[in-house]
Amino acid sequence: MISSVLSQHMTRSYTRRKLTYRAMYALLALASLIAIIPLLSIFGYVLTRSLPGLNLAFFTHLPQPIGETNGGMANSILGTLSLILIASMIGVPWGVGVGLFLSEYPPGKLSSVVRFSADLLTSVPSIIIGLFIYTLVVIPMRRFSLLAGGIALGIIMIPTVARSTEELLKRVPMHVREAGLALGLPRWKVILRIVLLGHSRAIATGIILAIARVSGETAPLLFTSFNNQFWQRGIDQPASSLPVQIYTYAISPYEDWHQQAWAGALILVLLVFFMNLVTRYILSPRGSRK
Amino acid sequence: MNPNSILEVKDLHAWFGSIEVVKGISMVALEHTVTAMIGPSGCGKSTFIRCLNRLHEESPGARATGQVLLENRDIYEKKVDPVSIRRRVGMVFQKPNPFPSMSIFDNVVAGLRLAGVRRSSTLKEIVEHSLQAAALWDEVKDKLHALGTSLSGGQQQRLCIARALAVEPKVLLMDEPTSALDPISTGKIEELLTELRKKVTVIIVTHNMQQAARISDQTAFFLSGELIEFGETSQVFTAPKKEQTERYITGRFG
Amino acid sequence: MERHFDTSLRELKEQLVVMASWVERAIEEATQGLQLSSLERLENVYELEKKINQSHMSVDSACLKLLALQQPLATDLRLIFAIIKINTDLERMGDQAVNISRNAREYIQAPPMKPLIDLPIMFQEVRQMVGVALDSFVKSNENLARDVLQRDDRVDALKNKIFKDTLEHLKTHADQIEQGLTLILIARNLERIGDHSTNIAEDVIFALTGEDVRHASQAATIKNVLKSSS
Numbered sequence: 001m002i003s004s005v006l007s008q009h010m011t012r013s014y015t016r017r018k019l020t021y022r023a024m025y026a027l028l029a030l031a032s033l034i035a036i037i038p039l040l041s042i043f044g045y046v047l048t049r050s051l052p053g054l055n056l057a058f059f060t061h062l063p064q065p066i067g068e069t070n071g072g073m074a075n076s077i078l079g080t081l082s083l084i085l086i087a088s089m090i091g092v093p094w095g096v097g098v099g100l101f102l103s104e105y106p107p108g109k110l111s112s113v114v115r116f117s118a119d120l121l122t123s124v125p126s127i128i129i130g131l132f133i134y135t136l137v138v139i140p141m142r143r144f145s146l147l148a149g150g151i152a153l154g155i156i157m158i159p160t161v162a163r164s165t166e167e168l169l170k171r172v173p174m175h176v177r178e179a180g181l182a183l184g185l186p187r188w189k190v191i192l193r194i195v196l197l198g199h200s201r202a203i204a205t206g207i208i209l210a211i212a213r214v215s216g217e218t219a220p221l222l223f224t225s226f227n228n229q230f231w232q233r234g235i236d237q238p239a240s241s242l243p244v245q246i247y248t249y250a251i252s253p254y255e256d257w258h259q260q261a262w263a264g265a266l267i268l269v270l271l272v273f274f275m276n277l278v279t280r281y282i283l284s285p286r287g288s289r290k
Numbered sequence: 291m292n293p294n295s296i297l298e299v300k301d302l303h304a305w306f307g308s309i310e311v312v313k314g315i316s317m318v319a320l321e322h323t324v325t326a327m328i329g330p331s332g333c334g335k336s337t338f339i340r341c342l343n344r345l346h347e348e349s350p351g352a353r354a355t356g357q358v359l360l361e362n363r364d365i366y367e368k369k370v371d372p373v374s375i376r377r378r379v380g381m382v383f384q385k386p387n388p389f390p391s392m393s394i395f396d397n398v399v400a401g402l403r404l405a406g407v408r409r410s411s412t413l414k415e416i417v418e419h420s421l422q423a424a425a426l427w428d429e430v431k432d433k434l435h436a437l438g439t440s441l442s443g444g445q446q447q448r449l450c451i452a453r454a455l456a457v458e459p460k461v462l463l464m465d466e467p468t469s470a471l472d473p474i475s476t477g478k479i480e481e482l483l484t485e486l487r488k489k490v491t492v493i494i495v496t497h498n499m500q501q502a503a504r505i506s507d508q509t510a511f512f513l514s515g516e517l518i519e520f521g522e523t524s525q526v527f528t529a530p531k532k533e534q535t536e537r538y539i540t541g542r543f544g
Numbered sequence: 545m546e547r548h549f550d551t552s553l554r555e556l557k558e559q560l561v562v563m564a565s566w567v568e569r570a571i572e573e574a575t576q577g578l579q580l581s582s583l584e585r586l587e588n589v590y591e592l593e594k595k596i597n598q599s600h601m602s603v604d605s606a607c608l609k610l611l612a613l614q615q616p617l618a619t620d621l622r623l624i625f626a627i628i629k630i631n632t633d634l635e636r637m638g639d640q641a642v643n644i645s646r647n648a649r650e651y652i653q654a655p656p657m658k659p660l661i662d663l664p665i666m667f668q669e670v671r672q673m674v675g676v677a678l679d680s681f682v683k684s685n686e687n688l689a690r691d692v693l694q695r696d697d698r699v700d701a702l703k704n705k706i707f708k709d710t711l712e713h714l715k716t717h718a719d720q721i722e723q724g725l726t727l728i729l730i731a732r733n734l735e736r737i738g739d740h741s742t743n744i745a746e747d748v749i750f751a752l753t754g755e756d757v758r759h760a761s762q763a764a765t766i767k768n769v770l771k772s773s774s
Contacts, residue, residue, distance in 0.1 A: 106350040172390070179387045179450065181348055183401035184377030184457060193404055198390035500615055527617050529754025539617045541547060 043269065050266040053259035063229045063245070066254050073264050075231050076245040079146070080271075082232065083225060083241055084215055086150025091157025091214075092207055096196075098158065099165025104191050115166075118159040129155055130220030138224060146232060146239035149225025153214040160213065164206030169195060205279050212275040216268060218243035242268045295359075296321045296491050297342065297461055302356035304337050304346055311337045312354070313515040319461070319508070324483060324492040326502035326523065329512030330543065335495050338512065339463045342493065343379035344372040361460065377401070380454035380490075384466040386446030388438030388453075394421075394430050397438040397449055401457040416456050423489070424452035425482050444475025451482070455490075462486065464494040468501065480505050499539055503527045511535045549614050553623065556606050557682075560627055560634070563599035564678045566592050567634045570641035571674060571737060575667040578648035578730070579660070589645040596638035603631045619751070626751035630681065633740040633747075637674070640740070644733045647726045657723040658713060663731065666702040670734045670741075673699060677741040680748045692745035693757070699738035706731040 061072030098118065102111055130152050137148040172195055180190035196203070225239040227248060232239055242264050249261035297319040304312035311334045319325050327335040340346040341354045344365060357364045365375045388397045398417045399407070407413065417434065421427040426448040430441070438449055447467060454462060468476040483492060483505050496502050502509055502523065509526040511519045511534070519526060519535040530536045537543050570592040577586035607628045610616065616624055673695045680688035707728055714724045746758050 173385070173387065175383045175385055175387045176389065178345060178348070178381075179383060179389070179453075180400075182343060182345055182376055182381035182383075182463075183404075183453065184373050184375075185401065185404050186373055187348075189404050194389050194400070198392065200391070499617060503617070528621060530618050536618050540620050541549070 046262060046266050046269060050259075050262035053263040054266070058260070058263050062231065063240075063260075066252075066257070069256075071256070071260060073240075073242065073245055073260065073267070075228065076240040076242045076264065077267065079225070079228070079232060079240040080215060080242045080268075082146055082239065083149050083153055083221070084211055086147065086235075087153035087157055087214055088207070088211060090151060090154030091161055091210065094154070095158045095161025095207075095210070096165050096203065098162035099169065100191060100196070102162065102166040103169035104195070115163075118162050121155075121159040122163070125219075126152075126156055126217050127219035127223075130223040133220065134223040141236065143236070144224060144226035144238040145236045146225055147235045149221050149239055149241065152220040152224045153217060156214050156217065156220065157210045160210040161207055164209070165203055168199060168202050168206065172199060201282050205282055208275050208279045208282075212272045212279075215271055215275075216243055218247055222247075242271075294320045296361060297493070298357075298359040298362075299342070300357040300359070302338070302341055302354065302358060304334070304341050304354040305352065306337075306349070307351040311515050312341065314356070315517045317510060317517060317520050319491055319493060321491055322487050322489075323507040324487050324494060324505055325508045325510060326506035327493065327495045327510050327512060328497075328499060328502050328538070329518075330538065331497075333512040334515035335510075335512040336465050339381075339465060339493055339495055342461070342463055343376045343381055345376070345381065347372070377405070377457050378459050379461045379463060380457065380459035381463040381465070382447070382450050382454055382467045385470050386443055386450055388441070388446050388449050390439060392438055393435045394438050394441070394449060395434040398452050398456050400453060405457075420452040420456040421449075423455050423486070424448045425478060425485075426452055442475075444471050444478060447471060447475065447479060448482070451479070451486075455486075459490060462490045462492050464492060466495050466497060469497060476501070499527075511538060513538070549610075549616070549620065552606075552610055552614070553620065556603065556610065556624075556627060559599065559603055559606065560631060561678070561682055563596060563603065563631070563634055564681075566596050566599070567637045567641070568671075568674060568678070570596065570638055571644075571671060574641045574644040574648060575671070577645060578651065579664060579667070581652040583649060583652070586645045586649050589641050593638045593642050596635060600631055600635040600638075603627065607631070622751045622754060626681075626747035629747045630744050633743045637737050637740045640733045640737045644730055647730045647733065651723060651726045651730070654723050654726075657717070657720050657727070662702055662706050662709065663727070666699065666706065666731065666734050669695065669699050669702060670738050673738050673741045677744040677748070680745055684748075684752060686749055686752050689745040689748040689752075692741055696738055696742045699735060703731045703735040 057070045058072040058074075059077065060074050061070055062075055063073065064071030098114060102115055102118075105111065133148050133152040133155070137151055138144055141148070176198070177190055177195060180194045181187065185193075221241055221244050225241060225244070227244045228238045228240040246261045246264040246268065249257040249264070252258070295318045299315055299317050302312055302315045303310060313334075315338060317325075327339065329335050337346055342358055342365075344354075346352050346354055354366070356366065358366055360375065360378060364370070365372075365379075388394075389400055392400065395413075395417055396403075398420050399413045402413065402416060418427060418431075421430060426445060429445060430436075430449075438446065441449060447470075451462075451467075468479050471479070480501065483494070486492060494502075494506065506523045508520065509523045510517055511526065511530075511532075513534055519530060519532045521531070525531075526535065527539060530539065570589050573585045573588040573592065576582070577584075577589070607624050610624055614620070673692055676688050676695070677692045679685070680692065710724045710727050714721055717724075746756075749755060749757050
């Protein structure tokens with residue numbers, strides 16, 4: 001008697017649960033689709049607006065004065081790559097070092113202060129970092145420079161790299177470190193050769209994400225590397241970069257420059273996109289196997 | 291003292307912060323024997339063996355006092371470098387832990403290579419020798435350059451044994467080495483132990499009473515950081531002297 | 545904490561105690577049958593022996609099962625080990641009761657030889673010995689078990705006395721040689737039952753204390769020899 005009532009009830013509630021499940025699934029799928037729309041439309045819009053301006057000259061020529069054709073952003077592309085290089089030279093070892101300190105050494109006052117500062121630094125608007133480097137580097141040197149821009153981007157990278165490294169290394173089980181210690185290896189060798197090298201791929205992922213983030217930064221560069229319409233002449237000279245060049249061209253009244261700004265934007269989007277793809281590949285099971 | 295004693299512990303105490311987890315243990319392990327440590331979780335047996343290679347002190351807030359004589363020299367003497375002790379007292383852990391992103395070959399020679407041994411002919415010889423000693427050679431000899439982590443759990447654990455053996459320790463500490471393994475892999479490691487004791491002295495922590503009974507010569511029963519009973523395994527498991535041991539091994543605890 | 549295993553052990557013990565009571569009855573029937581010249585009572589022994597044999601097998605298989613499934617250690621292991629051995633001893637005691645019954649039938653069917661004097665004393669002694677041995681097992685009492693070991697010497701002495709007296713008697717009564725031999729066999733059967741009781745007592749002591757008291761005098765001798773030679 002009771003079991004038949006129960007089974008009837010079960011059948012009914014099972015049907016209802018199935019329906020609820022399907023409805024919720026449809027709702028969430030729709031929400032996700034809507035979320036992708038801005039991304040796709042931005043990409044599509046940039047693509048359609050930039051295609052007419054894209055040609056070989058864009059990649060090989062310097063910007064031209066207004067009225068002349070065949071201008072390009074070769075120096076800006078090169079400038080952005082140089083900025084990333086300098087920023088990485090500062091941000092990567094520094095960030096990884098801080099991450100190591102936070103994850104490998106016993107938690108204490110210093111480490112909690114460092115961790116808190118890193119979190120604060122992440123949330124400081126990048127324009128403030130630009131101002132900071134302006135007073136620290138640009139004013140004493142009396143000129144905008146590639147170096148100042150690189151330093152600014154490097155500083156922005158530090159907390160991101162540090163925190164991602166820390167989180168990653170914390171996930172390395174304690175007994176892997178102990179295995180190293182138990183083999184009679186000094187602690188620093190265990191950290192460097194086993195913990196760090198053993199997870200270099202994952203750490204590289206964090207680094208690439210940090211690079212992708214800073215490569216689109218514009219605000220800090222306005223006060224540091226500024227801009228330059230010619231080939232770079234030295235590390236202590238103002239430097240052109242894609243974001244600043246796009247900004248300059250986009251706010252100009254000239255149709256030709258607008259066209260170029262769109263093309264620059266596409267290159268920048270593709271650069272970030274490409275870096276994300278590389279990360280994906282590294283993280284995929286296929287990429288992580290030797 | 292006994293001429294065959296390789297490890298003699300005298301009044302060893304260990305703390306985590308202010309909590310004393312090992313409370314004055316004294317015992318002797320003879321050369322080429324297997325000593326099993328049994329006792330309920332949290333009785334201090336793992337901490338105890340981690341004091342025998344000075345690994346305990348690597349945990350935050352951990353310290354130990356007392357004497358541990360390894361071949362008649364106290365490893366807790368002030369000028370002794372813990373790193374040098376760990377090369378003579380190897381350890382195998384509960385979970386198989388081959389080094390990530392290292393090949394089987396690299397795993398085995400990790401200790402030697404990082405200690406500065408470079409000659410590839412020497413390394414090759416040691417790899418074969420250690421893997422054979424760990425009864426893994428036949429299974430991996432054709433894929434020495436595959437990742438250590440690509441092996442099965444039981445193979446990984448034998449790889450860890452090979453890695454520990456490669457530095458030719460005098461004593462091998464094992465902290466529940468088979469608790470994460472299936473019965474077949476467990477059986478292989480137990481078989482291996484009877485071979486290993488010809489080369490090294492083994493001290494093994496285990497929760498599996500039958501395992502302790504099968505593989506060990508002496509058994510030590512720990513309870514709340516104290517050594518309740520220490521004796522011949524056959525005696526401890528058939529006619530233990532202490533009531534607490536009796537209750538523990540017959541499952542009447544609590 | 546009561547374990548499931550304890551229930552199994554208790555059931556096993558109970559089964560063994562029931563079997564022991566049959567063994568006691570078998571001995572009782574065999575000895576009384578002889579004393580009272582009752583063929584009927586001698587007949588009862590065969591029925592009892594059948595039951596004992598069945599119980600023997602079922603206790604064995606229960607022990608085997610517990611060993612395989614529970615993998616007992618320490619006291620548990622010693623108890624099961626003792627039960628296995630006591631089980632065998634009980635079965636043998638049953639066999640001896642049958643032997644006595646068979647010999648007694650022959651003895652009472654033949655012309656009477658002489659009044660039985662020592663044999664009834666031996667009956668008494670052996671029955672008590674068996675009783676105390678089984679009691680020590682049921683009550684897990686080490687003192688009772690040690691008492692059994694003391695009694696063994698008395699039983700042996702009685703047996704020797706019966707041997708000697710019977711032989712003496714046969715020297716002058718050569719025509720009664722068959723009855724005489726039967727008498728000697730019965731004394732021997734009784735002595736064996738006493739030995740089995742001793743075994744049971746020794747197993748009980750081992751189960752309780754882990755001490756092996758068997759061949760104690762022999763072990764002591766070996767020790768002394770080693771001591772004096774070193």
